[in-house]
Amino acid sequence: MSELSPEKAIEIIGARVHNLQNVSVTIPLHQWTALAGVSGSGKSSLAFDTLHAESQRRYFETLSTSARSLIDQMERPDVDRIDNLPATIAIGLRNQPRFGNTTLAQTAELDEIIIRLLIDSGELQCPQCRIGVRPQYLADALQKISLFPEGMRFQVCIPVNVKVKKADQLQAALQEEKTFWENEGFHRFLDFSGKTSKSKKTASFLVIVDRLKSEETKNSRTAESVEQALSSGQGRCLILAEEAISGSPYRIPIADERDREWHGYFFSSEPECPKCGTIYPELEPQLFRSTSPVGACSECSGRGIKVTNKLNALCEKCEGSSLSEVARLASFLPTESTTDSILTYAEIQQFTLQELNENLNRLDSLNSVTSQSLQTLLRKRIDLLLELGLGSLQLKRLTRTLSQGEFQRVVLMSALNNDFVNTLYLFDEPTNGLHPADRLPVVKFLRQLVVEGNTVLTIEHHSDILAKADSVIELGPAAGKEGGTITYQGTVEPYLQQLKKEFQEKVDSNNSDLSNDQPDLLQLTDIHCHNLKGIDVQFPLKRLTVVTGVCGSGKSSLVCDTLYPVLTQKIADRGDQKEAIPFENDPFSPAGTVSSIKGADTIDECVLMNETQLTKSSRSTPATYLKVFDDIRKLFAETVDAQARGYTPSRFSFNSSRGGRCSHCEGLGFIEMDMQFLANLTLPCPECHGTRFQPETLKVSYRNRNIHDVLSMTADEAFAFFRNHQSILRKLQLLRDVGLGYLTLGQSTATLSRGESQRLKLASYLNATSGLHQLFLFDEPASGLHPRDIETLLQSLKRLVEQGHTVIVIEHDARIIQSADWVIDLRIDSERGESSFVYSGSPSGLRDCTKSLTSRYLDHL
Numbered sequence: 001m002s003e004l005s006p007e008k009a010i011e012i013i014g015a016r017v018h019n020l021q022n023v024s025v026t027i028p029l030h031q032w033t034a035l036a037g038v039s040g041s042g043k044s045s046l047a048f049d050t051l052h053a054e055s056q057r058r059y060f061e062t063l064s065t066s067a068r069s070l071i072d073q074m075e076r077p078d079v080d081r082i083d084n085l086p087a088t089i090a091i092g093l094r095n096q097p098r099f100g101n102t103t104l105a106q107t108a109e110l111d112e113i114i115i116r117l118l119i120d121s122g123e124l125q126c127p128q129c130r131i132g133v134r135p136q137y138l139a140d141a142l143q144k145i146s147l148f149p150e151g152m153r154f155q156v157c158i159p160v161n162v163k164v165k166k167a168d169q170l171q172a173a174l175q176e177e178k179t180f181w182e183n184e185g186f187h188r189f190l191d192f193s194g195k196t197s198k199s200k201k202t203a204s205f206l207v208i209v210d211r212l213k214s215e216e217t218k219n220s221r222t223a224e225s226v227e228q229a230l231s232s233g234q235g236r237c238l239i240l241a242e243e244a245i246s247g248s249p250y251r252i253p254i255a256d257e258r259d260r261e262w263h264g265y266f267f268s269s270e271p272e273c274p275k276c277g278t279i280y281p282e283l284e285p286q287l288f289r290s291t292s293p294v295g296a297c298s299e300c301s302g303r304g305i306k307v308t309n310k311l312n313a314l315c316e317k318c319e320g321s322s323l324s325e326v327a328r329l330a331s332f333l334p335t336e337s338t339t340d341s342i343l344t345y346a347e348i349q350q351f352t353l354q355e356l357n358e359n360l361n362r363l364d365s366l367n368s369v370t371s372q373s374l375q376t377l378l379r380k381r382i383d384l385l386l387e388l389g390l391g392s393l394q395l396k397r398l399t400r401t402l403s404q405g406e407f408q409r410v411v412l413m414s415a416l417n418n419d420f421v422n423t424l425y426l427f428d429e430p431t432n433g434l435h436p437a438d439r440l441p442v443v444k445f446l447r448q449l450v451v452e453g454n455t456v457l458t459i460e461h462h463s464d465i466l467a468k469a470d471s472v473i474e475l476g477p478a479a480g481k482e483g484g485t486i487t488y489q490g491t492v493e494p495y496l497q498q499l500k501k502e503f504q505e506k507v508d509s510n511n512s513d514l515s516n517d518q519p520d521l522l523q524l525t526d527i528h529c530h531n532l533k534g535i536d537v538q539f540p541l542k543r544l545t546v547v548t549g550v551c552g553s554g555k556s557s558l559v560c561d562t563l564y565p566v567l568t569q570k571i572a573d574r575g576d577q578k579e580a581i582p583f584e585n586d587p588f589s590p591a592g593t594v595s596s597i598k599g600a601d602t603i604d605e606c607v608l609m610n611e612t613q614l615t616k617s618s619r620s621t622p623a624t625y626l627k628v629f630d631d632i633r634k635l636f637a638e639t640v641d642a643q644a645r646g647y648t649p650s651r652f653s654f655n656s657s658r659g660g661r662c663s664h665c666e667g668l669g670f671i672e673m674d675m676q677f678l679a680n681l682t683l684p685c686p687e688c689h690g691t692r693f694q695p696e697t698l699k700v701s702y703r704n705r706n707i708h709d710v711l712s713m714t715a716d717e718a719f720a721f722f723r724n725h726q727s728i729l730r731k732l733q734l735l736r737d738v739g740l741g742y743l744t745l746g747q748s749t750a751t752l753s754r755g756e757s758q759r760l761k762l763a764s765y766l767n768a769t770s771g772l773h774q775l776f777l778f779d780e781p782a783s784g785l786h787p788r789d790i791e792t793l794l795q796s797l798k799r800l801v802e803q804g805h806t807v808i809v810i811e812h813d814a815r816i817i818q819s820a821d822w823v824i825d826l827r828i829d830s831e832r833g834e835s836s837f838v839y840s841g842s843p844s845g846l847r848d849c850t851k852s853l854t855s856r857y858l859d860h861l
Helices: 043-061 109-122 138-145 167-183 212-216 220-232 346-349 353-361 369-387 404-416 439-449 492-510 553-572 628-635 639-643 707-711 716-719 726-737 756-766 787-801 814-818
Strands: 009-015 023-028 032-038 078-083 087-091 123-125 152-163 189-191 201-214 236-241 251-255 261-268 305-308 311-314 421-429 455-459 471-476 485-490 521-529 532-540 544-549 596-600 605-609 670-673 681-684 776-778 806-810 823-827 834-841
Touching: 009 043, 023 455, 023 471, 023 485, 032 043, 032 439, 043 078, 043 421, 043 455, 078 628, 109 123, 109 346, 109 369, 109 492, 109 544, 123 670, 138 220, 138 236, 138 261, 152 167, 152 220, 189 787, 201 212, 201 220, 220 236, 305 346, 353 369, 369 404, 369 605, 404 421, 404 439, 404 814, 455 532, 471 492, 485 492, 485 628, 521 553, 532 823, 532 834, 544 787, 553 596, 553 605, 553 776, 605 756, 628 639, 628 707, 628 726, 716 726, 716 823, 726 787, 756 776, 756 787, 787 806, 787 814
Parallel strands: 032 455, 032 471, 087 421, 421 455, 544 806, 544 823, 605 776, 776 806
Antiparallel strands: 009 023, 009 078, 152 201, 152 236, 189 201, 236 261, 251 261, 305 311, 471 485, 521 532, 521 596, 670 681, 823 834
16 A cells, blocks of 8 residues: 555554554545454554544543543553544444343434424323323413404403312302402403312312403403413413314313303413313423333333233333323324324334334424424434334334344444534444345445545454455454554455455365255244244254344344243253253243244253343453453462462452452442543542552562453463463363453453353353253354454354254354354345245355345355
């Protein structure tokens, strides 16, 4: 690649962050550059910990002295110089939430816009009377009167309610109340039979302030009379009209003393139902929060579920929404041509994104400046989500039930929904979890950012995406200390040719075919789950099966939501598994059902390889999860210094309060600062400076390294350091076998990606010798891996099969698909919203399946 002039490129000189080896590199401005390399080679260190960190530091330098005094000084990245660095926006690879009831609408930030629209141009509805309820003021009353036909008579009144404890006191109380109003200068009254209670302990009447004709509405008398009624009636006023005006939700028939029918239009400065008189809470954001007393469903206290017979069930009152009925019935204001509200909040939540887009024209009557601005913002977000292929998703869909690809596209939309220019966008695997056919819209958006005058830097491994970039930078050649150097910088085509030549032979050698083999089968019939409706499937046992297909085609529904809970329950009912893994009873995402399951008798255990068990505690690390840290702590406790001080292995634990951990951060090594106006800052602990331990504990060393130094090592580095300790080496080798040798031993498992979490759990099973026939389920374990890392993962999967286990993998990667024993390819009918099988068989036959979108991408690395 020809050298770029400093004016046209970001110039990094001497970057030494983490494992970067004094890297100097230029990144073209207003172009798309892809960063490639094996896991742990330094890609994130360069993009996020160098470029983005320096951009953040420069931003904080622009803050006032008083603002900067509230936070600790941000450290400058270890780099000699960075020239021509624009402002940065970093979009990291976010872990999908596995718990909680956050919806798609909330994650995509649509819900907040809809709520703001309701507050600006909406109203509440009385659940009992189904009448619109909202505060009404002088201007609202005058606007309604202006619609009266010419010459129509109307009366301006004050509604008065009287309540007594005993029925025999009612007449005296009424007379006393009327005397009060006569003393105030009002002498005309009208009994309000519509407000009289059958209990005879309450009664209502109207104080007539003025009688007018509609031709008089243009003079000041009307406004003065209405204002007087609102003032004397404590914000409440009733207009009686001879004729009903269409389009009003406040029409109440009232008969006077001559039995003439009048039509009442009620106005109150409080959200009061004009029919039953109930006063409701203000239309405000808290009304739509299930954590708020005014917004939470009274039946389930805002949880959305109720426990019945020790099982969770959807709350019948709120239908799982967790919101009060008042919140769910909040609606947009009606037009003058209809008495029905346009849309309720509950109806909108039932929409798919495509249906919401089709119904946006029903909000066209909202013509305030604020509502018009909010509608424009809402339409832009919906258009982006539709272009990313998410139109079939319901707004109320729980985020934790989305596929990984769907979730990543929602996150990506949030980043793309702005109009910045001259900005450096940093993306960490923007197409992670996407089928090749679903990546094209993402490519379009990335290219559009460049067209609009921005610079794009993506960490990427997929060859079809790399081919769309303007240039590529590869870091390597390996992970950890063996990485951190520039191994390639230039145009994309030569780089892809080099990769294809390197890996095509390996793919060919890994190809399998079951045409001459007859393994036992696991068969499920009549599957119903989400968009899977009545399909049958079979998996060969003690083989590697890959389930693939476009995003939303039902892969996770088949494997994680149906096969796992059904098979787990089958094993548990059989009673020969000591520790069957129970699936959680989740009414928001109920398990799929099958008519029958055959071939499960030989399976002893079903293991879902996901990250939920890893991310429950931020204290969990690769070293603690694989229990190698127990061996390391024992080794430190056996040193001369430790024995002289009387230290036991617990002294070197950062989880024990009785050990030698730092008391300020409780062994975490960091503290979080609430920035209020910005995202929380995570800063090194000011007491231990990120080491996790007390100074006395750090004085004990093994081969000149203290316990903090060891936790800072990668698994590869620790493998060389503990070369004489077989128990430690065996466990560290497990990490290396699944391609995780680049992970530091003390890294929180909460920071691992989904793919890394699955591979860490895989490592714990590789050397198991239980003699059981286990069925392992993986959900995209190759996520975020370079082709060289995928080869390592593939060997680990095959190792499980060689040990007599069954492996089923949800995956899009062409190398794993072609190396499988069996492939199941799914598709979805977007119009009917139903999934079906495109192909089921050996990988060699998939190429000839013309209906399969997957077959078109089998040559992609």
